[in-house]
Amino acid sequence: MLSRSFKRFRQNKMLLLMVLPAAIWFVLFSYLPMAGSVIAFVEYRYDSNGFLSSIWNSKWVGLRNFEFLFQTSDALIITRNTVLYNLAFIVLGLVLAVALAVLLVEIRNRRMSKTYQTAMFMPYFLSWVIVGYFVFSFLSTSKGLLNQLTSWFGLDALNWYAEPKYWPFILVFIYLWKFVGYNSIMYLAAIMGIDGSLYEAAMIDGAGKWKQIVHITLPQLTSLMTILTLLAVGRIFYADFGLFYQVPRDSGLLYSTTNVIDTYVYRGLKTSGEFGMSTAAGLYQSFVGFVLVITSNYIVRKINKDNALF
Template identity: 70%
Template sequence: MNGLSGFFRNLNRNKAILFMVLPGALWFLIFSYIPMAGTILAFKEYRISRHGFIDSIISSAWVGLDNFKFLFSTSDAWIITRNTLLYNITFIVIGLVAAVAMAIVLSEIANKKLSKLYQTGMFLPYFLSWVIVGYFAFSFLSLDKGLLNQFLVKLGIDPINWYSDPTYWPFILIFISMWKAIGYNSVVYLASIMGIDRSLYEAAMIDGANKWQQIRNVTLPMLTPLMTIMTLLAIGKIFYADFGLFYQVPRDSGALYSVTNVIDTYVYRGLKTTGEFGMITAAGLYQSFVGLVLVLTSNWVVGKVNKDNTLF
């Protein structure tokens, strides 16, 4: 009884903090933990029953790992896996370097009002939906009226049918992804830079360090723990692709599937064709499981190098 009464006293003492945490806890409970019960669909041939969702799950036939075979039973399995992994690895590496570099540049701008203006301008693309971004890209890449093709014509170069030629799309997708995300990603590092003790820079200046030496010997080492954590979190989603980027921006052009088809778009098209909920649940479970293994492995490797930089 004493333990129980002490528990309620602690709840009452910390009620203000608990109320602050409550919205986030409810969000995770409703959208992350309760839906985990639905992962059983990955092992069933789901069929809708008139008696409700729960009865549909219970009455659906057990098929074991058959739903997982969908991802690997076609010739597209290698393409979608390759594209998903290579794009995400590129996004992680280039995104990390670009975000840190941009955060450092913004922190070095003496005029703080101008720095805030730049931050706002860079942050704006993050709030645009991929549908809008897709139309922006189309206004540049359209064969007839695209700004880029009009510019090529003025230079005496034949216009390029961008939506039928997969050669350029890996670079286009990487550029658009970085343009949209760099502002958001750099804010995290910029906040960390602002929290670095100024006396460290003053000591470096007294020792004769120039600006680059200050960045290399003070800023980057202080950012290393945050960079490691952000990278580990990104690795956890390495088998997830940004659906809007790979579906809306290329306008679902079949000619570009060899470089734009990823696990998420492949499963979406399969769901539209077959209507198999078990298949899409299996794909999500597969992505989550691989992500979990990669995070645990990466965190273990980081712990062997420096335990202070681990995620947990």
């Protein structure tokens, strides 16, 4: 058995060498930090020398740190906002990314196609701080573009940063504007890899563009769509901190529709300095995400084994 393993190692040594940097990165930044999850169950102390010494001298409090999330009056609001926003991002992001990729493939002029791809890809590289200022330039009460337009029609200026009811639509729109172009690139690459003879055969049979998309393109993308959706479901209890903190400018009047788990934990950590509470929140998010991925993957395997993530 040992000699067989050594032989396989020698046969694949170049491939293993290529994987080594990524493996080292995952060990250092993904697996070793898992030991820090114990902070979620202790009253972390700062007066000891060194990280391990601080944990060792900290008082064990069990699940008390988790009460920070579950016994607060805001628990239902932040959980609802986090889950519903992520569901909107997953569903709308999937539909729009696939639709955009299909449309880009149909552009025959390569220069125009590259121009559109670049324009849709650029927002992904903008930080949320910059995006927040872009949004503020449109929504500012005094000098915002939208309020200036409404004033031309004799309407009163609207204080967008004091009206929570508009922000679910604003945040979803901003998220899609930033990420749909980036996500469409993966589907565009998958479409480009589809065998062209399938489309030629469909055209010979009299199938139009719509039928080609429905019966060839979408079935070929099903596996990729399923895998990316499963990965997104695993982070359904995580929120993009920059989107929910920088874009609404941390306006307290908007907390009912913009406060999510990540921003709530950040504000709590900034106020109380309790690392145990923030670690408990992160562990809770990771555990729920793990359960959701396993459950979703199990369901997918029951429906179609080939489309499962593992």
